[in-house]
Amino acid sequence: MTSIYETDELRWQAVQARDAAADESFLYGVTTTGVFCYPSCPSRAALRKNTCFYSTREQAQTAGLRPCKRCRSDEPPLKVRQRLLVEQACKLIQAASEGIKVEALAEQLGMSRFHLQKLFQQFLGMSPKSYIKAVRARNVDQALASSSTVTDALLSAGYDSSSAYYADGAVRIGMSAHTYRRLGEGLSIRYAFGKSQFGKIVVAASSKGVCCILFGDSQKELSEELTARFRKATLIRDNETMQQLVADAIEGIENPLLAEKLPLDVQGTAFQEKVWTALRQIAPGETASYSQVAAAIGQPTAARAVARACGANPVAVIVPCHRVVGSSGKLTGYRWGVDRKQRLLESEQEQRAEEKASTLVER
Ligand SMILES: [Zn+2]
Missing domain, CATH: 1.10.10.60 (Homeodomain-like)
Structure with missing residues (x-):
């Protein structure tokens, strides 16, 4: 197999060194004891003159030698x-x-x-x-x-x-x-920037739908957060293909009644996905508390986990985590700033009021 033990001199050196690396190359027999061994056998080394070498176990056995019990030379x-x-x-x-x-x-x-x-x-x-x-x-x-x-x-x-x-x-x-x-391993994600009345956004989409909408102060900040979220994806800035989705996203952010038509591809844990789905049941202009959302998904004790899932929401406004407030009605936190949360809610309430008014006029 290996060529480094090709002379008897080299083989003898390997036996003296009890070199286990040589075990797969040859065996040696000791004529005085009638036993054959692997080079690594821990038995006391024989004299050179009483030693012969064999390439295989069969050859040693044919020569009339028997396997050694110590190095189990009848086995590999x-x-x-x-x-x-x-x-x-x-x-x-x-x-x-x-x-x-x-x-x-x-x-x-x-x-x-x-x-x-x-x-x-x-x-x-x-x-x-x-x-x-x-x-x-x-x-x-x-x-x-x-x-x-x-x-x-x-x-x-x-x-x-x-x-x-x-x-x-x-x-x-x-x-x-x-x-x-x-992190989006294996995904190709296209993205483009836009500007809504609530601030600069980046909209990112897989082939199935929008996977991320983030608010940020600059394109640099938005790119960095997007890259961190989808570190394993291939991110492609693509203004042309994304043009319509960005326009629809802005429309959905500014007019929540139009948010539903935006195709989403949002990935999370089963629990997060349940929470995010429940959030979409809260009508624009209304709010729910974390415990109400927890109750709505059948896990009434999970209010804290609901809050965490809201914080992890990757799709700003379209998945309306801003509609979840503390049980006292206090706005508590918002991933993109409490000020922005307040403006979003006020805008929704105004739109709702306008809508009611126009319905009354039509009647
Ligand atoms: Zn042996």
Whole structure:
């Protein structure tokens, strides 16, 4: 196999050095004991004059020698056996649809946890635990690309709850699953800037619809936030294709009754998506409290989580998180400034009043 042990002199050196790297190249027999060994055999080295070399186990056996019990020369070399064990362990980890524990894995392979640990370090440079995490993380990555919600992806990757993933994910990528997904890996996202009466905006869209509308003070600030949100996507500034969507977005921001016609492609966790859908049920000019939204999605104790989901809303105004207020009616916070929230709500209330008035006139 390898050519570095091609002379008996080199082979003899390997035997004296108990060089495990030579185990896959040749075996040596000791004529005085009638035993053949791998070069790495820990037995006391024989004298050079009593030693002969063989390329295969069969050749040694044909020469009338018997396998050594210490280096188990009737089996593949130690290194090969170890590699096979590690491979087997990796397969078991990959096949485990649910998370597998290191203890259980070691037991299945008939070795101690310590030994398994040592082999993984030796062959893969990482502990079995790290490998298990890496496999699950990769499974999540693959599942995220194909499933409709993060929760589905986590379940299909063998996490029984998203918190288990977040624990791993925090170590691995320093962010949560939904943030990771929002980075837009594999997506082409087109964007363009615009100006509404409530401030400068950037509108970004996938092939399915608008995925992001942000307010900001400058194009530079807006580009930076967009890039941070979709770090893994291909971002294409495209004024021409986006022209209509930007116009529709501005129209929807300034006249909420027209917001519904804007196609959306908003990605979040299952919970966030539920909250964002509920927000769209709050009519323009009206407000709801965080606990009312929590009750509306059937999780009355989740008011704080609702507030967080509002803060994570990627589509300003069209997903009307500005219509959610504190239970006292106080405006509390807004991702794009409480002042802006107030102006948005006032404008909606005025429009509503005008509409009522015009309806009365028509009658
Ligand atoms: Zn031996």
